[in-house]
Amino acid sequence: xxxxxxxxxTWVMAATLVGAAPAAWAQxxxxxxxxxxxxxxxxxxxxxxxRKPDAKGDGAKxxxxxxAGLPAGHPPVEGDGDxxxxxxxxxxxxxxxxxxxxxxxxxxxxxGAQGLYRxxxxxxxxxxALPVGSVVVTVKDASDQPVPGAQLILGILHNTxxxxxxxxxxxxxxxxxxxxxxxxLQVGGGVSYLASVESGPAIFEAPPFSxxxxxxxxxxxxxxxxxxxxxxxxxxxxxxxxxxSLREDVISVxxxxxxxxxxxxxxxxxxxxxxxxxxxxxxxxxxxxGAAVRWxxxxxxxxxxxxxxxxxxxxxxxRYQVPLAGDDKQTIxxxxxxxxxQMAVMAxxxxxxxxxxxxxxxxQRTERNGKKVMVTKRQVDDAGEELGTVExxxxxxxxxxxxxxxAVGLGLSLAGAGVWALLRRREDGAMPDDVRQExxxxxxxxxxxxxxxxxxxxxxxxxxxxxxxxxxxLLDALARIVTRLDAARPISRKAHAYR
Numbered sequence: 001x002x003x004x005x006x007x008x009x010t011w012v013m014a015a016t017l018v019g020a021a022p023a024a025w026a027q028x029x030x031x032x033x034x035x036x037x038x039x040x041x042x043x044x045x046x047x048x049x050x051r052k053p054d055a056k057g058d059g060a061k062x063x064x065x066x067x068a069g070l071p072a073g074h075p076p077v078e079g080d081g082d083x084x085x086x087x088x089x090x091x092x093x094x095x096x097x098x099x100x101x102x103x104x105x106x107x108x109x110x111x112g113a114q115g116l117y118r119x120x121x122x123x124x125x126x127x128x129a130l131p132v133g134s135v136v137v138t139v140k141d142a143s144d145q146p147v148p149g150a151q152l153i154l155g156i157l158h159n160t161x162x163x164x165x166x167x168x169x170x171x172x173x174x175x176x177x178x179x180x181x182x183x184x185l186q187v188g189g190g191v192s193y194l195a196s197v198e199s200g201p202a203i204f205e206a207p208p209f210s211x212x213x214x215x216x217x218x219x220x221x222x223x224x225x226x227x228x229x230x231x232x233x234x235x236x237x238x239x240x241x242x243x244x245s246l247r248e249d250v251i252s253v254x255x256x257x258x259x260x261x262x263x264x265x266x267x268x269x270x271x272x273x274x275x276x277x278x279x280x281x282x283x284x285x286x287x288x289x290g291a292a293v294r295w296x297x298x299x300x301x302x303x304x305x306x307x308x309x310x311x312x313x314x315x316x317x318x319r320y321q322v323p324l325a326g327d328d329k330q331t332i333x334x335x336x337x338x339x340x341x342q343m344a345v346m347a348x349x350x351x352x353x354x355x356x357x358x359x360x361x362x363x364q365r366t367e368r369n370g371k372k373v374m375v376t377k378r379q380v381d382d383a384g385e386e387l388g389t390v391e392x393x394x395x396x397x398x399x400x401x402x403x404x405x406x407a408v409g410l411g412l413s414l415a416g417a418g419v420w421a422l423l424r425r426r427e428d429g430a431m432p433d434d435v436r437q438e439x440x441x442x443x444x445x446x447x448x449x450x451x452x453x454x455x456x457x458x459x460x461x462x463x464x465x466x467x468x469x470x471x472x473x474l475l476d477a478l479a480r481i482v483t484r485l486d487a488a489r490p491i492s493r494k495a496h497a498y499r
Contacts, residue, residue: 120140123206124219128214131216135154137218138177140222141223153169153196188210202268229269229271236260238337242255244348253280254319273304273337274334276335277334282319284318284319292307294306297318328395331393334392342387354395358391361376
């Protein structure tokens with residue numbers, strides 16, 4: 001959970017670092033794609049999906065990261081991305097869904113500046129007029145008008161220490177005012193609710209909520225026409241940041257992506273994929289980033305965008321690891337999806353490390369809170385231009401020296417001789433179980449060190465004289481241990497204690 005919180009905070013920081021859509025992109029002509037309207041009359045018998053409500057409370061939006069703080073000691077980022085560049089699509093004052101009232105539109109939806117659509121907000125509010133345990137959910141369209149006859153699903157998640165986690169859902173049809181009322185619902189933090197409407201591959205959700213013992217609540221969610229698959233006419237785009245840091249034997253990569261949709265339709269992507277490095281491992285999609293829009297791991301492809309991209313701005317992300325190759329320089333390649341118009345790359349760095357990104361400006365080095373960080377960023381300038389492959393090279397990486405092999409080889413050689421001399425005092429050849437276990441562990445350690453030494457010698461990091469001397473010491477220690485293991489018979493701890 002701490003790792004997930006750290007990732008979320010890093011992505012919040014990343015969102016402030018990266019700028020936003022260039023003016024040329026935002027001013028591209030609006031096109032109205034062919035779309036599917038939600039089927040408001042046909043009940044859907046689908047089972048609940050993995051997108052369960054949680055107990056975040058009123059108005060918590062899946063994927064909303066605005067409340068998270070940076071982890072202790074994390075380097076802050078200058079606010080060069082706080083101000084939107086000229087021509088950027090309006091985002092409704094920071095709402096991750098781009099909500100906010102457009103001029104002249106009392107409902108909050110409609111065309112904003114430059115003819116870009118501004119979606120009305122989905123909301124959950126406390127209503128003192130409703131009794132405890134009651135909820136009224138209203139389904140509305142893109143113009144903020146009620147949708148009668150819609151099939152509304154109320155997902156219910158029970159999560160208690162005694163009974164664990166279980167879920168259920170109730171389906172009701174909205175009335176002439178587009179509303180459904182639920183009464184007698186359970187209150188308290190052990191139960192949370194999520195109202196949704198399904199339309200083909202799209203799912204529209206209100207923010208998840210829980211109920212208290214003081215009053216009921218009202219919720220609203222909006223449905224949109226649905227566009228499936230990738231299309232150039234639909235005005236969507238992405239920007240993001242890649243954050244790299246060194247761990248014991250890997251490069252940890254955290255990737256944040258902002259997905260923007262400025263048309264009054266919901267987009268369901270099918271083949272929007274980020275190609276990850278071939279040797280990546282440990283893919284994690286953190287909790288708390290939301291289920292409506294997320295990146296799912298696809299074997300052999302990378303990370304694929306899934307979910308329903310409603311009008312507005314969606315914060316998404318994931319993390320993974322790339323094994324250190326053992327060289328002082330290593331390159332990581334990331335294939336970006338289409339319509340990616342800006343990326344930043346950040347890396348924690350030592351004094352000797354350097355960061356280069358092909359086609360990007362030279363990385364700027366800075367120090368904050370005791371951490372050295374290098375940053376570079378690139379944004380496209382013209383409409384229709386987009387970023388492709390991001391080729392990141394870290395140089396000046398720490399390389400294991402030969403000293404550890406010398407120490408290990410000589411030390412274990414002496415240790416092997418010492419164990420041999422000690423065990424020879426037993427004339428019956430019996431070996432206690434604990435001694436056998438220690439010897440088995442020492443044998444495996446020696447084998448691992450021999451493999452590491454061979455790799456270093458093959459790369460030229462260890463000279464021939466040192467290689468021969470250390471290899472001989474390792475093999476000698478290994479031979480002593482193996483010989484003794486083969487010759488001795490085990491005895492129990494109890495028998496050993498009485499001797």
